[in-house]
Amino acid sequence: MPHSQKHTNNLIKESSPYLLQHAHNPVHWEAWNEDTLQKAKNENKLILISIGYAACHWCHVMEHECFEDEEVAETMNAHFINIKVDREERPDIDHIYMDALQMMTGSGGWPLNILTLPDGRPFWGATFVKKTDWIQVLNQLQKLYIEDPNKITGYAENMAQGLKEINSITNTSNDELIKSNEIEKIIQDWSNYFDTFLGGYKRAPKFMMPTNMNCLLHYAHSHNDDTIYDYVDTTLTRMAWGGIFDHVGGGFSRYAVDTKWHVPHFEKMLYDNGLLISLYSNAYAATNKQLYKSTVEKTISFLEEELLDKSNGFYSSLDADSLTKNGKLVEGAYYVWQKEELKRILKDDFEIFEEYFNINSYGLWEEDNYVLIRDGNALNIAMKHSITKKELKQIITQCLVLLKKKRKKRNKPRLDDKILTAWNGLALKGLTDAYRYLENPHYLDLALRNAQFIIEKMSAEDGGLYRNFKNGESTIKGFLEDYASVIEAFIGLYEVSYDDKWLNHSLRLTKYVIDHFTDSETGLFYFTSSKEDGLIRRTLEIADNVIPSSNSIMAHNLHKLSKYFPEDNLDIRLNKIMTSMKSTITENPQNNSNWLHLAQLMDQKFFEMVAIGENFEPICKTLMKNYLPNVIFAASNAKTSNLPLLMNRYVMNKTLIYVCNHGSCQMPVEEPSKALDLIS
Template identity: 35%
Template sequence: MILSDSKNTIQQSFASKAMQMLVLGLGLALLLFLGACSFENESLESVYNSKKGSYPLTTRHLNEEQEPVFVNRLIRQDSLYLLQHANNPVQWWGWGDEAFAKARELNKPVFLSIGYSTCHWCHVMARESFEDIEIANFINEHFIPIKVDREEYPDVDELYLTSVQMLSGKAGWPLTAVLTPDGQAFFGGTYFQPAALLSVLNKVSDTWVQRQDAVLEQANRLSGALRAINKSSDNTKTINASIISEAATRIQTELSNSVNSSNNQSKPGFPREPEMLFLLNHARRSLSEPIIDIVTQRLLDLAAGGIHDQVGGGFHRYTVDSNWVIPHFEKMLYNQAQMGRAYFLAYQLSGNDTLRTVGDKTVEFLLNNMQAPDGGFYSAMDAQSEDESGIIGEGEFYTWTYQQLSSQLTEDEMAVANTFLGTSVKGNFNGSNVLQNSYLDSADVNQSPEADDKIASVINKLAVAREQRKPPRLDTKIITSWNAMAISALVTGYSATDKEAYLGAAIKAANRLWEQSYDQQDGLARTISNNKR
């Protein structure tokens, strides 16, 4: 079965070696290494009582005492994303051998849902479908439902992202897949509207019951295709200067064509930090002015767009358009780290002061909003937050109605906002305004002190007003690799600016990883949630 309709899509590369080991015959062997749940011998109710108040209740199914009607196995987990689903009527299992053993015992397919705590469309699908009693009952009756936090199990995520991409041509989060009891995917997609999900699951269930042999054959064909990928990836090649130069040329062309093309207006816009960092490192070795110019312009475009938080600094994960105007509003640690490093490297190569300013704002956002007291860095900030009435919506913390702007700014300041920050009565996002800053991408930037001061005054006023809003929720999970990216960004920032605070923060974060994430016997932990490896 193939799904063609998806949201929040991204293209995924070939599967990793660990992923293909799963497909090629190790199968569920990985499951034996997964950690056992906490509170293993306690009832779900008692575990809930012990955790009550420590995680946000997102269910609408509450009794008269405002306690959740449903509690499922995810209440035993520490992941914020899994706890967000612990009170769904869907009787979720965590990723582990027990769930697959139950699927084999009952000869039921596995309904697998993968996401992360700050993903907007994950929240939408949870509200629309996993909180729906009819859909939940159908899933519970006909499937073994498993929830996975992709940040805890990136190898599992990569396996099924690649499988779903091969089945449907697209992949992203929330990732939806149906598996055989042995863990082989045979159907996949991403976000489904409720009616579509129920219809699809009916067809999948009927097909499993009536044509199970054909389903298993399709799953085996997919495994064979992944084996072919694995075989081709075994061919080792030497990376030499010509290959690096060829790659740099191709990436230059792609990045130059990815923005402002009439063919790309409806496509999502991702910053593509790894490619920019690759080009910057290549330019540092080759002293290539064209590469420096291309990356500098791309970074200025990003800084001027709505993907850049003009008021508080930092970057959202991506935009729904290719011109960086309307973002999905989650802020990921890896984005801040890589973007900060890219701006500092580009500043060192180009001498463009705007790049240094944006790099500073990005790193300062990181230090002020995502750093734990012990020096580590939290994984993400949610896309959603509450408005003044307590209603949760996407981008509420970051967007402004024209009335909200007018109540904070003078008439002259409103003129500045309209001219440089792209504000209007109509707005550009559900009647509100996602702020941009065209001045950052103009030839006049840093050439007109008066304009600089006026824009800074408006942004400062809005920053004070925004402090009165309820900020998005933080996922306080510590991810080792993302923290390493943040440390690298801070060291690069220190190299570019001589700011001792950056070096101090890098050392503090590195010490924290070494002391809490490293174990002499087990090595580095992938993640730490609630101080648990």
């Protein structure tokens, strides 16, 4: 850090790495807080809100071109209250102004730049803007605000009304849930978009959509649908083979800019990797495919090596950009290889490595840089070189170890070291799924340590959760996605640890959500708590994207918890939510795949499997390593339990397995194979 900075603004008081990146801009940035918002009202000034995040490439470009420029800063400081927002810390603000931008321009993205009235109602927005255009548009809008304020106010009023309307759910009187014949038709129509050769959709860029794949994996499994199975397998294989997966250090980048999953946008996000650990673990359970297992193992290694804090929380992301040898910040510089460099490092093994990872026209990116990508069966390569598949694997593993050692000497990408509750929940769920299906005890240990961190550091005094943790402090109250992800992860942790405390935490947090986030009309939950100061809208987040929506995760949580705690009537609330959502799901299933997955679970038979007695642990392990998306587990060796599913079921000197459906149980059995027969 330089000894003296020419400029320092109020962001220097913040802990977010993204906000701190802007603390020495000549722009008089403020963080989003009550004092700043009040100042805008007192001075009757327009607010300029600029939203981004630490791993956002174009955010850095705009900072360099505009916000570091003194001429730009002069314009911004003279007329506006300038607020910088880290969208990862404050998704509540981002939701609203991203909706506004999409209404104004038809598209969105970051950096997200919005101008609002002093009360926060938006009237103009754009993403990346060049310096000259930026100064020009700011001056024009300021002039209009002085000379014809009614024009701007009128537009802002319409916009505020529109923002409320596009986020409303029409509660239909139809109380029917989605039926299996409707689900089959939805999947059939959806499959027209599938790229069956390279996976994903028939387009670029390609985003990994774990929620879509989980929904389709379950559908293929329950319907014995080989066509859908093949599509899921193709997608997961191509993603794991692609440049989007870091073959040297593990972990996935955010998305691929091409159709073959080759060249990624190189930032690595905790949420992607947490969700993908779950997905590949599920797929391994369903198929026993070793590629899926090794993808899980390498991705967890990446989380441990690069994102795990000493407090056992996980950091948010690694930047796409890093410094080259010449000190220039370039996207992907840390990850790419040149042919001559590979030859020098790998020596005699280069020829095999070259073929395996396509150091040829298929793997070439730009400027003599290669992004490692697989495109063929390892067995064919082994046979061509007269070695066994096992020997090939050993050679490739040795090569990757050498490359990792070499890569560690490069300048590393910048780290966003804030810890977010929701994303830790997704990583924790990934770890519980990985332990369940791969049976590596280290994953359970990691999961328990992370869960303990959430309890100790992210819990608020009122029984709720905080959003963030940095420098030993939490400063933002939790949003719905924080609760939803943690509740889901704790349910998963109960199922692999059999410790009631995680299930009890899940129920307690769910009751907190019901008390403070409920929209009484639809049964859905607002993104922000009733305890927090109001923005211009309380958002209902329902669309599933790369991350499933907070409401769909909560609906899955209600579904499972209603089986564990039937007397709490959570199923009544769930049914209200699902009928409210029915038309939204059926009209746009691609953007509601986590909801569609839940509709499948609610339409099919759903089982509670209970193992009770001294020998419950090995029995549960045998049962749970099967892919059983329509089963929840409860287990204990205690003679008495407060958990409804375990009450009055203990029999001395026996370990019994009860298979139940809606609380109605078949005769208990003692062998896991017989229990599996009862649900097939």
